[in-house]
Amino acid sequence: MNFRAKELIAYFKQVVEVIEDKKDYLCELDRKLGDGDHGVTMSIGWQAVNEQLNNQLAEETDCGKISSTAGMTFLNAVGSSVGPLYATGFMRGGAAVKGKTDLDDKDLADYWIAFAKGFRDRSTAEVGDKTMMDTLIPFGDVLEKTYNETKDFVQSFSQALEAAEKGMTSTKDLVSKIGRSSRLGERSLGVQDPGATSAYIILSTFLDYIKQK
Numbered sequence: 001m002n003f004r005a006k007e008l009i010a011y012f013k014q015v016v017e018v019i020e021d022k023k024d025y026l027c028e029l030d031r032k033l034g035d036g037d038h039g040v041t042m043s044i045g046w047q048a049v050n051e052q053l054n055n056q057l058a059e060e061t062d063c064g065k066i067s068s069t070a071g072m073t074f075l076n077a078v079g080s081s082v083g084p085l086y087a088t089g090f091m092r093g094g095a096a097v098k099g100k101t102d103l104d105d106k107d108l109a110d111y112w113i114a115f116a117k118g119f120r121d122r123s124t125a126e127v128g129d130k131t132m133m134d135t136l137i138p139f140g141d142v143l144e145k146t147y148n149e150t151k152d153f154v155q156s157f158s159q160a161l162e163a164a165e166k167g168m169t170s171t172k173d174l175v176s177k178i179g180r181s182s183r184l185g186e187r188s189l190g191v192q193d194p195g196a197t198s199a200y201i202i203l204s205t206f207l208d209y210i211k212q213k
Contacts, residue, residue, distance in 0.1 A: 001153060001210070003103040005061045009053050011209045012070055016050040018205050019043055019198070029194040033176065038194040041080050048077035061101045067111070068094030082195060085119050085132070092118030105153035109143065112157065112206075116140025127167065130174040132195035139164035139203060154210065161200075161207055168192065168200040 019026075019042050026039030049070045060066050071090030075083045093115035097107050116136050125131040127138065143160035150156055171193035 001103075001105055001108065003108055003210070005063050005066060005101050007209075007213065008063050008066050008103075009057060009060070011206055012049060012053055012066070014209050015202055015205050016046045016053075018201055019046045022198070022201055026194050026198055029192055029197060032191045033194065037080075038082075038198065041078055041082060042198050045074040045078040045083065045086065049073050062098070063100050063103055063107075063111075064094040064096075064098035066094070067091070067097070070094075082132070082198075085122050088118040088122040089115045090118075092121075105147075105151065108153045109147040109156060112160075113140060113144045113147075116143065128174060130171045130176045130193050130196075132193070132199040134167040134171050134174070134193065135164045135196040135199040135203070136167075138167040157207060157210075161203055164200050164203055168196045171196045 019039075023039035023043045026042060027036050028039075030036045030038035052069055052073045057066055057069055060069075068091045071087040071094065074090070075087035077083075078086075093111045096110040096114035097103055100107060103111065116139055119133065119136045120140065123131070123133055125133040127134055139160045142163040143156055146156040146159050147153065169192065172190055174193075175189055176193075
């Protein structure tokens with residue numbers, strides 16, 4: 001696969017649209033577990049990224065710079081705990097493809113593996129804590145393992161996304177252990193974690209984008 005800088009910009013713009021579309025749904029999930037603003041928070045972050053995509057990054061050809069700038073912009077726009085996590089993910093991904101205008105299968109695998117590891121390094125949460133890490137840790141692990149075996153990025157990303165989806169849906173059966181929702185105890189059972197859901201949305205939008213391509 002040949003994935004160009006302008007396609008990375010187009011993918012990020014697609015995320016902006018999908019997050020806007022799912023904003024109310026994410027807030028609805030968060031109302032059952034937290035303060036009900038996760039969708040708004042994600043929207044604010046991605047709208048700020050969109051502003052950069054339309055201006056400073058509109059003609060940018062360095063995939064690393066596009067991703068790193070998106071990460072820093074998200075962090076600056078969002079004060080909540082997700083800001084540093086997404087910033088680290090997108091900046092680590094950006095560092096993995098720094099200076100590249102075209103990404104091949106290996107570059108794309110390196111990008112998304114670095115993205116997932118960024119979250120893992122920055123977060124204190126593990127699988128089972130009912131957070132976005134229930135989506136992102138399985139995703140990163142399966143992507144790295146499968147790509148190393150197959151060297152086929154689309155197949156590896158597809159399998160990683162299946163693992164991410166299982167992780168996301170598993171949060172319905174978990175009790176929150178971290179953050180505000182942990183005060184709910186057993187009452188947090190039966191609700192899908194909003195952070196795990198938005199992380200899955202961002203990943204699944206990438207597969208949708210490359211399939212359209």
